[in-house]
Amino acid sequence: MYIYQRYGWPDFQWEQDVILTPLAALRHKQGKLTGRMTSLGFSLRSEAMLEAMTLELIKSNEIEGERLDQSQVRSSIARRLGIDTFGLVAVDREVEGLVDMLLDATQQFEKPLTKDRLGDWHAALFPTGRSGMHKITVGDWRTGDSGPMQVVSGPIGYERIHFQAPGADVLDTEMADFLNWFNTHQPLDPVLKAAIAHLWFVTIHPFDDGNGRIARTIADMQLARADNSPQRFYSMSAQIRKERKAYYQILEKTQRGTLDITDWLVWFFSCLDRALEDTESLLSAVLTKARYWEWLSSKLITERQRSMINKLLDGFDGKLTTSKWAKITKVSQDTALRDIQDLVGQGILVKDSSGGRSTTYSLPPI
Numbered sequence: 001m002y003i004y005q006r007y008g009w010p011d012f013q014w015e016q017d018v019i020l021t022p023l024a025a026l027r028h029k030q031g032k033l034t035g036r037m038t039s040l041g042f043s044l045r046s047e048a049m050l051e052a053m054t055l056e057l058i059k060s061n062e063i064e065g066e067r068l069d070q071s072q073v074r075s076s077i078a079r080r081l082g083i084d085t086f087g088l089v090a091v092d093r094e095v096e097g098l099v100d101m102l103l104d105a106t107q108q109f110e111k112p113l114t115k116d117r118l119g120d121w122h123a124a125l126f127p128t129g130r131s132g133m134h135k136i137t138v139g140d141w142r143t144g145d146s147g148p149m150q151v152v153s154g155p156i157g158y159e160r161i162h163f164q165a166p167g168a169d170v171l172d173t174e175m176a177d178f179l180n181w182f183n184t185h186q187p188l189d190p191v192l193k194a195a196i197a198h199l200w201f202v203t204i205h206p207f208d209d210g211n212g213r214i215a216r217t218i219a220d221m222q223l224a225r226a227d228n229s230p231q232r233f234y235s236m237s238a239q240i241r242k243e244r245k246a247y248y249q250i251l252e253k254t255q256r257g258t259l260d261i262t263d264w265l266v267w268f269f270s271c272l273d274r275a276l277e278d279t280e281s282l283l284s285a286v287l288t289k290a291r292y293w294e295w296l297s298s299k300l301i302t303e304r305q306r307s308m309i310n311k312l313l314d315g316f317d318g319k320l321t322t323s324k325w326a327k328i329t330k331v332s333q334d335t336a337l338r339d340i341q342d343l344v345g346q347g348i349l350v351k352d353s354s355g356g357r358s359t360t361y362s363l364p365p366i
Helices: 016-038 042-063 070-081 093-107 115-125 168-183 190-204 211-227 236-242 244-255 262-296 303-313 322-329 333-345
Strands: 150-153 160-164
Touching: 016 042, 016 190, 016 211, 016 262, 042 070, 042 093, 042 211, 042 236, 042 262, 070 093, 093 115, 093 211, 115 211, 160 244, 168 190, 190 211, 190 244, 190 262, 211 236, 236 244, 236 262, 244 262, 262 303, 303 322, 303 333, 322 333
Parallel strands: none
Antiparallel strands: 150 160
């Protein structure tokens, strides 16, 4: 029996004395982070927000086994939020749609969540009307024409059904109840409401595809309400990605259990707590980047060099070589070598000591 088949669904229960302490500690940590970010300058806050939101989108899609181009995601978010950054790139329609969804949820968090709004998010996720090779219903609830909605793993013939969602014939009623609850004020802590919303939506599973990503976006929207701010400085999805196996295990356990969701709430709070802890490393990277650009302000560098330096500061994939420089900037090998040698001469790049066929370069520690 699944949780939605239990008598009393969706009247969730939990042990108040079990969740109270971790929830209070979590809210305290959120407050400290907000205070710390407020003390930073506008440009540093913007950079931290850009990093966190880029991470959120990339990792939420990785949870579903899909990889996004980080530079495209970053460029799209920066452009939409009016954040000055170097090396903006052309962005695919699919990435633009994902950014649309996240920004609508977090920047317009006070607006009601409606069926039309969810439909717009879903259409933004699947601009071609297809999920992989399969045509799906886009912007509306699933129809059930393809049979039961199931979460399945394993090879054909040896599949394991982890979860089967409610039938398509009850989706209008189920989603009306969910949206009414989400949009109505209850005497619930807003972080507790985010945890319940995530579980409730992903259990209904109203769309043909994209339910996990939309569930996490709804949680982000509610967390923005909890912070009472559109500025996002931490990524829940990044932490879920690290704990992906545990995430799916606790979801399956809860969806096959009773209406007592205490274990899910404790896991959600602890995962969010670890996401807040990880913000320390994100903030450290932002501050380091700021110090680099302060140091570089007195150097003579071209726009092309500036763009490549920014890529290195954002976390370059692999080692920088002359060939990679030429490929990324679309210049000849000779021009790439001159660009690099100029930066080496100014002390902005250093040759790495590791051997190999190609000389590699990196930024010096600051």
